Amino acid sequence: MKRTTPLLTLLTGTGMAAVLFAMSAQAAPRTVDTGAAAPATSPPGAAVVSPAAPAAEPDADPAAEPEATPAAPAPGQPGAAETTPPTTAPPAKQADSNWTGRLDGGATIAITVTDGKAVAYVCDGKKLEVWLNGTAADGRMKLTGKKGEVLTGSFGDGVASGEMVVGQRRWKFTAKQTGKPDPVLYRATAQQRRAGVDGGWIMLPDGSQIGVVTRDGAPVPAPPLDPAFGTTILDGRTVTASPVVADPGSGA
Template sequence: MKRMTPLLTLVTGAGMAAVLFAMSAQAAPTAAPPKVDAAPPASAADAPPAPSGSQPPELSPGASAPPAAAPGATDVPAAGTPEQKVDASWTGRLNNGATIAITSRDGAAEAYVCDGKDMELWLRGTATDGKLDLDGKDATLTGTFDGSEATGKLTIGGDTTTFTAKATAGTAPVVYRATPQLRDAGVDGGWILRPDGTQIGVLTWNGRPIPAPPLDPAFGTTIVEGLTVTARPVIPAPEPGR
C-alpha cells in the first residue's frame, strides 16, 4: 500500500486540475465580437467620375474655380443686345400751338415742326427702345413713345415746350419735304398730312417763309406763283456715326 500512495496522489492531483480547468472555462466571460468601424462619409474625392459629357472642365495649373453665383442673383443682359427699333409715325401739337410730326424707320427718326405761317424746324435722331432723341438747329427733342402716342419736350434756344402726338394708322407718309434739287436752288418747304386729311406747312420762297400751298400727295407737287414745286415723302435713314 505504501508504494501506491505517490500514484494515487498524482492521479488525484491530475483530476483536481481537470476539474479546476473546467470550472475556470465556464466562469470566463464570452468573448465580444470584433468591433467594426463605421465607414467614413463619402467625399468629393471618393465620388465616382461623372458620366461622359457632364464632367466639368479641368482647371489649368494654378487656376482657381469660379465663385458660385450669389443666391437670388439675376442674369445681366449681354453687351450688344439689339435695340428695339420701330417703323411708325406720330402727329400732334405742342403746347405753344405749333404742329409736330415724327416719323421713324428702322430706328432712325425725323421730326418736322411748323406753325403754318413762318416758323418751321427740322430735327433728326433716333426712336429706339421707346425713347426719342433728336436734334436740329439750336434745338433738341426728347421723349417717349409706344403703340398709341409719343410725348416729350422740345427745346429751342432757351425755351422749352411739351408735345403730345398720336400714332397714325398704316405706313402712309405723314411728312413731305421739297426735293434736294429745289433746296439747292434756295427753295425749301415742309408739309404735315394730318389724319383728318388736312395739311399744314411752311414754304421758303425767294428767301422768305410763307404758308405752304396744298400738296398733291399722289404726285408730290404743288404750284407756287405758276411754278411747280416738287416734294417727296420723308423717309428717315441712320446718320453716320449714330
C-alpha cells in the same frame, strides 16, 4: 666548498631580483594611448588627398514621393467651376412708325421713324418751321436740329410725348401714332432746295395738311400739296416734294 657558497648566494640573489622585477611589472597599470594614430608620412611626390566634405542633408527625405496636385474636375462633375457664358446686350428695339400731334405752343409736329432713324418736322403753318434728325429705339427718342434745337421724348402704346427746346424756350408735345402706312411728312426735293425753295408738309389723319415754304429765305404758308404727284404751285411755279422716310436731306 667555501668558494662555492658565495656563488650560490649571488645566483640566489639574482634570481630573487628577477622574480621581484617580474612581479613589479605585472602590478604596474598599463598606459593606453587615446590620441589618434599619427598619419603615415606620404612618400615624396605623392598627392595629398583632402578628406571629402560630408554631404549636406537634404531638406526633405529623398525617398519621399512628391505631393500630387489634384486634377481639376471635368466640366459637369461635382466640384467643377461653373462657367457662366458671356452675356450680350439685346439689340435695341427699333421703331418703324409715324406720329402726328401738337406742341403746347400751338405748332404742329410730325415724327417718322424707319429702322431706328427718326425725322421730325415742326411748323405753325405761317413762318415757324424746324427740321430735326435723330434716333428712336427702346421707347426713347432724341433728335437735334441745325441751330441747336433738341427734341427728346418717349413712345409706346401708340403715343409719343416729350419736349422740344429752342434756345431758352421749351414746348411740351404729344403725338398719336397713325394707323396707316401712308407718309405723314413731305419735303421739297434737293433740286428745289438748290434753286432756293424749301418747304415741308404734314399730312394729318383727318385729311388736312399744314406746312411752310421758304423761298429765297422768306417763309410763307405752304400751298396744298398733291400727294399723288408730289407737286404744288407757288406763285405760278411748280414746286416738287417727296415723302420723307428716314433722311430729310440737308435740312437737318
